[in-house]
Structures are given as C-alpha cells and as structure tokens.
Amino acid sequence: MLSIGRPTLVTAVALMAFAGGCGTDKASSDRSPANQPPATPVKIEIARSTTIDDTSEYVATLKSRHSAVINPEVGGQVIQIYVHSGERVTAGTPLMQIDALKQQATLHSQEYAREAALANLRYAKQQRERVAKLYAEGVVSKQSLDEAQTALEAVEAQVKALEAQVREQQVQLHYYGVLAPTSGVVGDIPVRVGDRVTQSTLLTTVDQPGDLEAYIKVPVERARQLRLKRLVQILDDTGKVAAEGPIDFISAEVDDQTQSVLIKSRVNNPRGLLRTSQFVHARITWSSREGRLIPVLAVSRINGQFFAFVAEGEGKSLVARQRQIRVGQMIGNDYVVLDGIKAGDRIIVSGAQNLVDGAPVVPQK
Known part of the structure; x- marks a missing residue:
C-alpha cells in the first residue's frame, strides 16, 4: 500500500489553493467593464x-347662404339662353327667353279691345253732353239724361276692366323673359334651347360668392355633445384647414333613415376656394386635454x-x-x-x- 507523507500532502493542498485562486481571478476578469456587451x-x-383634441370628421355638403334657385313663372319652350355656367351676372340680367308668341297675341287682342272701348267711351261722353244740353232746353226728359249717364258709366267701367287686363297680360309677358333676381355666379344650366319647361322646371341657380353653409349629419350617439357656437373646421384634400365657422343650427329631429342629426355651420370663404354643392370633410372638436x-x-x-x-x-x-x-x-x-x-x-x-x-x-x- 502506497503511503503519502506530510510534505507531499501540504504540497497538494497548496497547488489546489493556487488553482482555485486562478479560477476566481478569471471569473472576476470576465465581469469587468471591459468584457460587458x-x-x-x-x-x-x-x-x-x-x-390633445378629441375630434371627429364627417362628410359635409356646402351650400350657398345666398343662392337663388331659378324656376320659370310660366311654361313654354326655351328659345334662347343668354348666359353660360360660371358667368358673373348682375341683378336684372336676362338669362333666358321662353317663347312668348302666344302671350303677345293675347296681349294684342286685349289692347285692341281696350282701343274699341275707348272709342265707345268718347262716343258715350259726347252723347251724354248732347242729352244734357237738350235736357237743359227742355227738349228731352230727365229719364233720357239718366240713361245717357248710365251708358257713360258702363263704358267707363268697361274701359277700366280692359286696362286692368292689358296690364295683367303685360306682366305675364314679362315672365317669359327670365332675369337674374340678384347678382352672383350662374350655376349649372340643365335645360337647352328647344326644351319645353314648366313652372317646376329648374332652369339654373345664381349664387353670391362669399359665405357658405356646411350641412353636416352627426351620428345620434354624438348628438348630446352638440352645442351652438362649437367650432367646425373644413378640411381641404391635404387635410389642412381651409375654412372654419361655428355651429349655428342643430336640428331637433333625428333622421330615421341614417340615425343622424343635421347641423349647419356658417363658413367663411374669403379666397373662394370652396364651392356650392361641394363635398368636404368637416372636423368637429368635442374637447381638449x-x-x-x-x-x-x-x-x-x-x-x-x-x-x-x-x-x-x-x-x-x-x-x-x-x-x-x-x-x-x-x-x-x-x-x-x-x-x-x-x-x-x-x-x-x-x-x-x-x-x-x-x-x-x-x-x-
């Protein structure tokens, strides 16, 4: 059996301690800043x-606050159109002409009847003066004078009635010429020369440039947050604010088809970038934080x-x-x-x- 003496055992322990120390130094060096990732x-x-603004965006329709819808006062055939869409006109500018030949004939007939009645009036006045002179001389009776007076008054009434009819026909003839009721820009003209129109036919519109009104339908879920004077921003195609204005109308009714509430906002349009009937995006700011x-x-x-x-x-x-x-x-x-x-x-x-x-x-x- 092999035996180990004390000096040999001490040497082995020393070697193990040295190896352990070297291992400790290596671990410490691995955790040093130089070796960190x-x-x-x-x-x-x-x-x-x-x-941060709490906002919602909706599709809105722009309408002119000063838009005149032109319908004819009389029916007939359009024989001339004097303007084109987009043209600026002043109040009283002729826009269209409806065929008025039949109306002119009616007016002429009334005028001829009036002239005949005026001739009868002149005769009745002369007859009244003649009978009055004879009555003063005792040649005719009081009854003859009264009959002459009655005949004169009847002719006078007939003349007045015919004059009223002539004026009425003149006014009616005026309606065959369609005039601009206000200054502005002519809108779309859906009719053409030769078309037959009635009093319900849309001829065109005349819109005054400037302020517009945005018609916005807001879901009923947001209706409780609607307030008059709340700001509405109109956005352009790039999302930038093109115009803005306050809410000035909130409908008291809910649209049963869309479950939405109609609101209106007055929109300034100083640069004329927005147009009537244009669809735009409208942004409503509900709150800020x-x-x-x-x-x-x-x-x-x-x-x-x-x-x-x-x-x-x-x-x-x-x-x-x-x-x-x-x-x-x-x-x-x-x-x-x-x-x-x-x-x-x-x-x-x-x-x-x-x-x-x-x-x-x-x-x-």
Missing part, C-alpha cells in the same frame, strides 16, 4: 406634452399590449427600460399616450429592434 446606439427623443405624444416608431405591440423603451440613468451610463403603455388616437406620426409615459421621459425612437430590458444604450450623435 457594448452599448447599443439609439436615437432618443424627449416625450413632450401638448394639447393635456397629453403626451411619442412617435409611432417607438411603440411595439406584443400580444395586444403596447410597449416602449425609455432610456434611464445619468451621463453615459444609460440603460433601456421597457415600459407597458396605454395609447389613444394617432395624430400624424405620433401616438397619444394615455398612461405609462410622463413628460420629460427619454424615449428610444430608433435602434430598439434588438433591445432587451436593461441593455446598455448610448445616444446617437
């Missing part, structure tokens, strides 16, 4: 507070939850901390943050694809 370069933005905005690119969605990385620490010793957040609507390229981020937080907006919670980061220069 490098900081990931990231772009950082400061979460900012801003006023303070909130935080962070870029959409800074937000990730995991299992239906929203997260963002925030840089924490001081100086160059920054680490990424993942936070669960609650977001609201999008405004442009930003999310409205309802919870999880406060103003002044340093949001990592790029370079976060491979980050994990606690990873060191360094701001990009």
Whole structure:
C-alpha cells in the first residue's frame, strides 16, 4: 500500500489553493467593464406634452347662404339662353327667353279691345253732353239724361276692366323673359334651347360668392355633445384647414333613415376656394386635454399590449427600460399616450429592434 507523507500532502493542498485562486481571478476578469456587451446606439427623443383634441370628421355638403334657385313663372319652350355656367351676372340680367308668341297675341287682342272701348267711351261722353244740353232746353226728359249717364258709366267701367287686363297680360309677358333676381355666379344650366319647361322646371341657380353653409349629419350617439357656437373646421384634400365657422343650427329631429342629426355651420370663404354643392370633410372638436405624444416608431405591440423603451440613468451610463403603455388616437406620426409615459421621459425612437430590458444604450450623435 502506497503511503503519502506530510510534505507531499501540504504540497497538494497548496497547488489546489493556487488553482482555485486562478479560477476566481478569471471569473472576476470576465465581469469587468471591459468584457460587458457594448452599448447599443439609439436615437432618443424627449416625450413632450401638448394639447390633445378629441375630434371627429364627417362628410359635409356646402351650400350657398345666398343662392337663388331659378324656376320659370310660366311654361313654354326655351328659345334662347343668354348666359353660360360660371358667368358673373348682375341683378336684372336676362338669362333666358321662353317663347312668348302666344302671350303677345293675347296681349294684342286685349289692347285692341281696350282701343274699341275707348272709342265707345268718347262716343258715350259726347252723347251724354248732347242729352244734357237738350235736357237743359227742355227738349228731352230727365229719364233720357239718366240713361245717357248710365251708358257713360258702363263704358267707363268697361274701359277700366280692359286696362286692368292689358296690364295683367303685360306682366305675364314679362315672365317669359327670365332675369337674374340678384347678382352672383350662374350655376349649372340643365335645360337647352328647344326644351319645353314648366313652372317646376329648374332652369339654373345664381349664387353670391362669399359665405357658405356646411350641412353636416352627426351620428345620434354624438348628438348630446352638440352645442351652438362649437367650432367646425373644413378640411381641404391635404387635410389642412381651409375654412372654419361655428355651429349655428342643430336640428331637433333625428333622421330615421341614417340615425343622424343635421347641423349647419356658417363658413367663411374669403379666397373662394370652396364651392356650392361641394363635398368636404368637416372636423368637429368635442374637447381638449393635456397629453403626451411619442412617435409611432417607438411603440411595439406584443400580444395586444403596447410597449416602449425609455432610456434611464445619468451621463453615459444609460440603460433601456421597457415600459407597458396605454395609447389613444394617432395624430400624424405620433401616438397619444394615455398612461405609462410622463413628460420629460427619454424615449428610444430608433435602434430598439434588438433591445432587451436593461441593455446598455448610448445616444446617437
């Protein structure tokens, strides 16, 4: 049996201790800052507070506040159109002519009848004067004088009636010429020369440039929030505000077909960019509050939850901390943050694809 002496045992223990010490030094060197993973370069933005508007957008129809719808006063055939769509006219400008030959013939007939009645009136006056002279001389009786007076009065009444009829026919003839009732711009002209029109036929419109009125149908769910004077913004094709004005009418009834409430808003149109019957987007602001905005690119969605990385620490010793957040609507390229981020937080907006919670980061220069 092999035996080990004391000097040999001491040497073995010393060697084991030395090996253990070397292992400890190696582990310590592995945890030194020089061997930590490098900081990931990231772009950082400061979460900012801003006023967040609760808004809704609806399709609106613009109508002129000073639009005249032109219908003929009489029926007949259109024989001439003097204007074209888009032309500016003044009040009294001839727009169209409806065939008035039949009416002119009727007027001439009434005028001839009036002339005949005037001739009878002249004769009746002469006859009355002659009988009155004979009565004064005692040649005729009082009855003859009364009969002459009665005949004169009857002819006078007939003349007055015919004169009234002539004036009526003259007014009627005037209606065959369609005139602009007000100054403005001629709208669409759906009729053509040769068309037969009635009093219910739309000939055209004359719209005065300037103020318009937006007709907006708001879902009944929002009706309780409607208030007079609440601001309405009209948006152009790029989403920019083209005009705005207050709500000045709220219908008391709900449309049973669309379950919506009609409201109207007076819209200024100083530059003339908006037109009557144009469809536009109308934005209504319901309320405003303070909130935080962070870029959409800074937000990730995991299992239906929203997260963002925030840089924490001081100086160059920054680490990424993942936070669960609650977001609201999008405004442009930003999310409205309802919870999880406060103003002044340093949001990592790029370079976060491979980050994990606690990873060191360094701001990009």
